[in-house]
Amino acid sequence: MQIIADLGGIPGKDCRGFCRYCYFRKVGEFEAFGCKNCSPGRVGCETCGKGVAEIGNEFLPPFLVMGNVQTTLMMGNFQDRDVKINISGGGDVSCYPHLEELTAGLGEFGIPIHLGYTSGKGIDDPGIASRLIENGVDEVTFTVFSANPDLRREWMRDENAFQGPLEALRIFCESCEVHAASVIIPGVNDGDDLLETCARLEEWGATGFIMMRFANYEHQGLILGNEPIIEGVEPHTVSEFEELVRAIDREFNLRVTGTPVCDPQNGTPFVLAADSSREYLEILPEIQGEATIITGSIAAPYIRRIIHNLGADDLVNVVGVNKDIACLITLRDLEEVDPGDLRETVIIPGRAFVHDMQAREVLSRDGVDRIVVRGPDRLTVDGEMSGTLSEYDVIEREMEAFYELIQAINFFGASE
Helix, strand or coil, X not given: CEEEEECCCCCCCCCCCCCCCCCCCCCCCCCCCCCCCCCCCCCCCCCCCHHHHCCCCCCCCHHXXXXXXXXXXXXXXXXXXXXXXXXXXXXXXXXXXXXXXXXHHHHCCCCCEEEEEECCCCCCCCHHHHHHHHCCEEEEEEECCCCCHHXXXXXXXXXXXCCCHHHHHHHHHHHCEEEEEEEECCCCCCCHHHHHHHHHHHHHCCCEEEEEECCCCHHHCCCCCCCCCCCCCCCCCHHXXXXXXXXXXXXXXXXXXXXXXXXXXXXXXXXXXXXXXHHHHCCCCCCCCCEEEEECCCHXXXXXXXXXXXXXXXXXXXXXXXXXXXXHCEHHHHHCCCHHHCCCEEEECCCCECCHHHHHHHHCCCCCCCEEEECCCCCCCCHHHHCCCCHHHHHHHHHHHHHHHHHHHHHHCCCC
């Protein structure tokens, strides 16, 4: 279990400048989308407004971060539980000016510390890595992008590329559990450079390598009106990216995962879609209600297969919208859904950026007064999470999620 030590921070400001491929680059003014946290009669809240673009707070003072963690520890029941403090924020963790002071203070709790996503751009002196380890840091998620300093300087705007960050990464790898990560850009760091980076990580002793498919268009996830991030770059297709992840996994002794697909070791996303998982599906309740499940284009074929293996094709249909990731579905995606494909009960992703009232209005625009409800927040896990999970862990999580989904179908989709 992780306790979040939120540093605050603003992308582009508290990270020594945007990386060229950054999801938050070129974000301008936008209206709040609506989400499950909004009040019933009002579209927009902190979560689906400023929270999406992470433009809320600058870096917080260390005493405030410490106080928030201490309050969480006092309010929660963490005895006899595997607990870790995860330092994260909207800016780059390595750019937090009080990082050593903060970790020293958090270390007094006697709880291991995880440095959340950091590029290392804020590390001028690689010796800081050793000091952070002494303060209790035992896990680091480090965006390496490339082991080539020239590429880091060009694409990450890393002015210290020839000095601190990569040497700090090596030190972390030698003493910590390190999950290195790279956004994979075609023609930049996906060929020989990728092989060289993985070879270096393997040599240093990194635990895992998270491959992130570069997104450049709205349907790939750029919902903040900032597409394209980089003119003229065509991202890998989902199938091309999956094959690249599998190739790297075969080549190196690293725990390789990909997002949005795939994890070659434990079969995510959607382990339950595999024929070998049919025995687990037999444990789930029988689907008795009728409903339409709206989801993203990547998840749709997996969910259809699971519904088919549950023997419920005549009761439940799955509609995939033109958005790769289901939790980034917005009202615009629902407006493109053909009402003729919808049953009277519709289940949308739990974390979709749509206000409940607007979702019902749009999906009932053909005159059919539909019941529109949210399903579970997640039906599976992606590569950013699955690398620390076994196949059994993933199956357990998916079983819980699909049990919740089926319960919703049977309750809201029951015939009168």
